[in-house]
Amino acid sequence: MTDICDLIDKDGGTQKSAIFHDQGIYDLEMERIFARSWLFLTHEGQIPNIGDYVRTMMGEDEVIVVRQRDGSVKAFLNACRHRGAQVCAAEAGNANIFVCPYHGWGYGIDGSLRAVPLEKELYKGRLDKSTHGLRVVPLVESYHGFVYGCFDSTAPSLKEYLGEMGWYLDVWMDAAGGAELIGPPSRSILNCNWKVPSENFVGDTYHVGWTHGAALKALGAKPHRLGNRSLPDGDTGLQITTRHGHGLCVGFDGGPGMLGAVAPDILAWQAQNRERIERKLGSLRTRFYGCHINSTIFPNNSFLWGTNTFKLWQPRGPGSIEVLTWTIVEKEMPEDMKSRIATSMNRLFGSAGMLEADDSDNMESITQLSRGFVTRQGRVISQMSKGDDRQVPGMPGVVGDCAMGETAYRGFYRFYREMLLAGSWDEIRAGDSVWSDELLSLTLQSQSVERRK
Template sequence: MSDMRFGDVRSLCDMNEGVLSPLVFTDEAIYQLELDRIFGRAWVLLCPAGQIPAPGDFFNTYVGADRVIVVRQKDGSVKALLNQCRHRGNELIRQDSGNVKAITCTYHGWSWDTAGSLRSVPYEDIVFPEGFDKSAWGCVQMAQVDTYKGLVFGTWDPSAPTLIDYLGDAAWYLDTPLDRFEGGMELMGGVNKWIVKANWKIIAEQFVNDMLHPEMTHISALIASVPPGADMSNMQLPVTGRQFTSPQGHGMGLWTDGPILDLTLGERVKHYLVDDSYAAAVARVGKARADVQAAHMTLFPTGVVLFGFNHIRVIHPVSVDESEIWTWQLSPAAAPPEVKQLWAKNSQRAFGAGGLFETEDSAVWSGIQRTMKGAIGRRHPFAVQMGDRVNRGPDPDYPGRVTQRAYSEVAARGFYHRWLEMLTSENWREMDRAAQARYAEGGHQ
């Protein structure tokens, strides 16, 4: 399917019926369309602000399959520059992170300042005897870069809504991990990166949607995490919670009870979260958010936040069937040092490349991708139908569209609705109209 038309894409993804073609995970033309229409327009999570604290600090990342340099400016703001020389295209920065005063290409020595303005061209008088307009050859850069409570986002699209509008109701939920603690969150160390041989949506979809899989997928980690000799027969994963979906495609599931934090973060950290800091958190963000113990969230398209674990990740779609996962750990800046360290370590022990939980996830994700190599494995749609399909009306405690339990696929349907709208819409107005129409029809469920 080298000439994928929008009509074809629409036939592959029907979220009113809850059916999804495997082709959305395998088709090269769809992937190329995603790079252009989704990653070329959406607000994409770039990195935690703590990755680039000082002027000149840079972080080398991806947006879609493009390499991007996120760099702190002298005035404290952030710019995101395409990592490509405007002259003959060479990579400008090859280090993962560091500090620069100028960005100089190793091919012919063109040099830009950290704001992306071309400052010098070697032998300029000789090689451009008729003169050369350096101001026309600044680095290609993201049109908007903004920070929300310590997370840096960027979009290539000058006509994209502001970051806060793009986040919508998800921002209220994001405050649960990011603004719960006086003094904010602090980045603990650097970034942990690995590859998964799976399409990016398979991974993003789990974090937008899937609270159900741990009991099956992660049984070995649960066995390993209970205290020795404990009785497992009565162990039950929590059911009290919500699932949230939004017109922008963001979604999450949250738990307000259960043993998951004891098992993963340990008693000391859980004690700090649910006892030591609870009263202050209620005063700061209210009871509904202070009561959230653990949650998974995807910020459309590829930003992931695990509440409780203070775990941040980005899923980079490096090709149609391979992704890179980059993860960070945050800890409350004001927490005792041993709590901060333990929090980051225990979260990585669960969700790092060698994480007790993570390793089973990556095996499932790559397993899904393997089943779609053949024509028959791509022919039959997958079911995305769990959960309440009827709008139950507003929730008294939680904003936006929420279900009354954490197990559902409402958020996956919201994710793929938005995915299709973004692929097939010419502009943001069209996208918003489509979202409004489906919400009016109840099709978001």
């Protein structure tokens, strides 16, 4: 039986390599994380009209997300209630009805069972169609147009789940007139565990100057300024972890520097928005607008604001994921600017992107090496900046003083551990009042050790 407490040393900042390649752990993740967390489904701009739909995944459960006649959005399992066949094969489209290709059962866009071939002749009035609609995802909500769903009806609302993370998301999702995704998403398969890219985006700037050194040189960047050989001068940014495992790393004034020829246009656009953002959000949050932010919304939704990529790491077993990639843009940007941002983003982080390829090699090696029996017994380390975390007045979450740290790693895996151990959301809620104190206690312990030295 898996010892969850041994998998994640929440105080020591280490994780057992088995978490990256163990079927039993993966099965538990599907039950306790993906069946209980809020998972990204789509952006409202991708389904603007009645009957518009997208087909996507929640963990390994396939769902259809559909715009309803009243303007709301609902999601359903993409499985016929008769014998379980797929009722929608297209990735996206518009429909009045979804018809199972196996026996012809038809479902309305509200999920209700509308038509059964030869119903009178074969069922003779004994089939209650009202109880055989598509199985509904009980919770579907939107945050500034970004639509998430949750299978657990006892979960907190989406706003509560995002919690302190919303304070940071509002900077780019809402303050400058809102954001949208350019799709449909590109898709690729990586032979890695879903947690590897999630942890990378939640808090890893340490790798940038080293892993991406050659690509950055080709792009005209200076790798040493990103930590290849030394820390850059001045304020390098912050790393932040929030309740429910969400986290981000902020590179101050990094912005869209790697987006090439379109970068000056973006900087000029942001400059003209800064005053109204400050009126709406205040000077502290306005400091984040125009920065480069890498982030993960727990468990498997990541983004880079500044290089404008939005990712979903869809699990396909312990050793494989499907990667969905969209371009993020501000809604009010000129269409030509949006198009050029998408081109530049895909050059970096599309399926064949220059930086995507670098990351993919590392992510696959971490996962595949963990197949080894002896390797799986070892531990990996996320102790950078451990003992230096603090709280900043007016800034939610627990904060690490440098962009290069692993504060957000530790927050991600502490909540991961909490989810695997908890039997219900009530048990998880019990930790709401103490989670930050537990993290900050590590700082006090480290300071005590230093004084004794």
